Amino acid sequence: MFDLAIIGAGPAGMSAALTAADHGLTVVVVDEQQRAGGQIFRQPPRAFPGSVLHPTAGYGWATDLIRRFETDPRLTTEFGWSAIGVLHDDATPDVLRVAINHPEHGTRVIGARRLLIATGAYDLPVAFPGWTLPGVMTAGAVQTLVKAQKIAPVGDVVLAGAHPLLLLVADLLVRDGVPVREVAFAQSIPTPAELRHALGAVPGHLRMLAETGAIVARLVRKGVRVSPRTIVTAAHGTDHVSRIELARVDRKWKATGAPREVAASHLVLGYGFSASTELARQIGCDLVFDSPRGGWVVAHDERLQTSVPGVFVAGEPTGVAGADQSRAEGALAGLGIAAGLGRAVPPAAFAEAERGIRTATRFSTVVQRMFEPVREALGDLATPETTVCRCEMVTRGTLDDFLASSPFVSDINAVKLSCRTGMGPCQGRYCESSVGTILASAREQPIGLGGRFSAHLPVKPVPVGDLRALDAPPEQPAPDAPCP
Numbered sequence: 001m002f003d004l005a006i007i008g009a010g011p012a013g014m015s016a017a018l019t020a021a022d023h024g025l026t027v028v029v030v031d032e033q034q035r036a037g038g039q040i041f042r043q044p045p046r047a048f049p050g051s052v053l054h055p056t057a058g059y060g061w062a063t064d065l066i067r068r069f070e071t072d073p074r075l076t077t078e079f080g081w082s083a084i085g086v087l088h089d090d091a092t093p094d095v096l097r098v099a100i101n102h103p104e105h106g107t108r109v110i111g112a113r114r115l116l117i118a119t120g121a122y123d124l125p126v127a128f129p130g131w132t133l134p135g136v137m138t139a140g141a142v143q144t145l146v147k148a149q150k151i152a153p154v155g156d157v158v159l160a161g162a163h164p165l166l167l168l169v170a171d172l173l174v175r176d177g178v179p180v181r182e183v184a185f186a187q188s189i190p191t192p193a194e195l196r197h198a199l200g201a202v203p204g205h206l207r208m209l210a211e212t213g214a215i216v217a218r219l220v221r222k223g224v225r226v227s228p229r230t231i232v233t234a235a236h237g238t239d240h241v242s243r244i245e246l247a248r249v250d251r252k253w254k255a256t257g258a259p260r261e262v263a264a265s266h267l268v269l270g271y272g273f274s275a276s277t278e279l280a281r282q283i284g285c286d287l288v289f290d291s292p293r294g295g296w297v298v299a300h301d302e303r304l305q306t307s308v309p310g311v312f313v314a315g316e317p318t319g320v321a322g323a324d325q326s327r328a329e330g331a332l333a334g335l336g337i338a339a340g341l342g343r344a345v346p347p348a349a350f351a352e353a354e355r356g357i358r359t360a361t362r363f364s365t366v367v368q369r370m371f372e373p374v375r376e377a378l379g380d381l382a383t384p385e386t387t388v389c390r391c392e393m394v395t396r397g398t399l400d401d402f403l404a405s406s407p408f409v410s411d412i413n414a415v416k417l418s419c420r421t422g423m424g425p426c427q428g429r430y431c432e433s434s435v436g437t438i439l440a441s442a443r444e445q446p447i448g449l450g451g452r453f454s455a456h457l458p459v460k461p462v463p464v465g466d467l468r469a470l471d472a473p474p475e476q477p478a479p480d481a482p483c484p
């Protein structure tokens with residue numbers, strides 16, 4: 001049995017793993033990607049020519065963290081494996097049995113005394129007419145294809161949304177020679193008061209802000225139109241996107257006039273991120289709704305312990321706050337877990353990790369406030385014909401009819417049970433946000449009151465036959481793994 005199982009090898013998971021190993025814990029790290037780095041430092045497979053890690057602007061520590069993680073012989077790593085759930089076993093209440101699955105090797109169960117959920121975030125999906133057409137993609141997906149697979153869209157591209165990631169992706173595409181027609185932001189240009197407020201967060205982040213400014217200048221120089229207060233209202237095409245509708249919006253992102261059309265073969269959407277909480281939900285951790293921080297996020301104490309004994313959380317599942325904060329939280333979680341397992345941790349180490357979190361939070365709070373999606377306006381983009389749950393093909397009209405005929409339903413899981421939204425292979429990752437917003441608007445209640453979809457094992461789709469292995473006893477660390 002390992003002392004600690006970590007799910008996710010992004011900045012949070014890597015930093016926690018190294019910290020915990022430094023304090024003598026046996027650690028296993030599971031990540032469904034082929035290599036460490038997480039979303040922001042996504043690396044191509046080793047077999048790709050020129051697969052060297054390029055440092056990301058503003059994150060000078062990243063290359064060293066990844067190198068130390070990838071070469072540390074104390075760590076057991078399971079790349080290419082997805083954590084699909086944690087099994088409860090009354091006979092061994094002190095052991096967390098983590099089920100992991102690999103597309104070729106099936107399912108195994110790993111035993112650990114503590115579990116750290118560092119599963120990051122994913123793009124916030126938004127349902128509107130045409131969003132399921134081939135050619136409509138999320139900004140994170142496009143970035144991943146370019147970074148990890150060296151594949152870029154072919155043809156004219158429009159990017160639309162409300163998150164600065166759109167600028168990074170537009171820049172990536174332009175540098176790759178992709179014709180980018182327009183970048184549409186739903187927000188307005190920040191007011192002087194907003195900028196004054198944001199200045200407080202600048203120290204320590206000058207390089208990142210300078211790089212963002214340089215990107216905007218580069219895009220404009222290359223003839224890319226950057227349009228504030230503009231939202232995408234529809235994508236049209238028969239078997240692929242060919243035209244995109246963009247409309248001017250007011251400060252609440254409500255369309256103020258007739259939309260205009262832009263011809264393009266790809267639409268890239270970036271409205272921000274949702275915290276990846278399915279594993280935490282499956283285990284039974286408490287969550288809270290916090291819209292600027294990524295919707296539903298995992299509740300925790302000051303040492304990142306969740307409401308479930310032995311289960312900790314770090315990085316974006318605590319709130320989407322960027323890589324600096326993820327790394328700092330990973331370090332704090334590693335220290336807290338080591339101390340909880342009886343290792344000596346000097347108070348100065350805790351103080352340093354907490355300082356890192358405070359510094360990162362100053363910046364992330366401002367970013368979260370400036371780029372918070374206006375969820376109500378996004379929910380209103382779906383028309384009665386729009387498919388909201390693309391796995392089960394449930395339209396907005398079906399949801400509206402159900403809510404009108406069931407006036408006492410105010411919980412998202414009741415909608416799920418009746419309409420099948422969130423019951424397909426993605427388990428609600430695509431539709432939960434839209435369904436939650438539609439429910440809130442129908443009941444005139446805050447989104448958080450409707451709750452979130454419950455999650456069950458397997459939290460990621462696997463062949464049914466792979467579940468047979470769940471009966472097996474948990475694995476032990478390899479015999480040559482170091483003992484504390």
Ligand SMILES: Cc1cc2nc3c(=O)[nH]c(=O)nc-3n(C[C@H](O)[C@H](O)[C@H](O)COP(=O)(O)OP(=O)(O)OC[C@H]3O[C@@H](n4cnc5c(N)ncnc54)[C@H](O)[C@@H]3O)c2cc1C
Nearest residue numbers: 008010011012032038039040082083120140315316323326
């Ligand atoms: C697609 C995408 C692109 C992004 N690009 C940028 C960017 O360019 N610049 C920027 O500043 N920020 C970017 N972000 C935000 C970014 O997520 C954070 O800044 C940072 O990467 C968060 O670190 P983390 O360790 O919390 O999570 P992540 O870096 O997201 O790491 C989480 C890891 O957990 C793994 N994982 C998740 N669930 C499971 C599971 N069930 N089983 C096994 N493994 C699992 C994932 O594969 C991932 O490697 C991006 C986010 C996303 C979603």
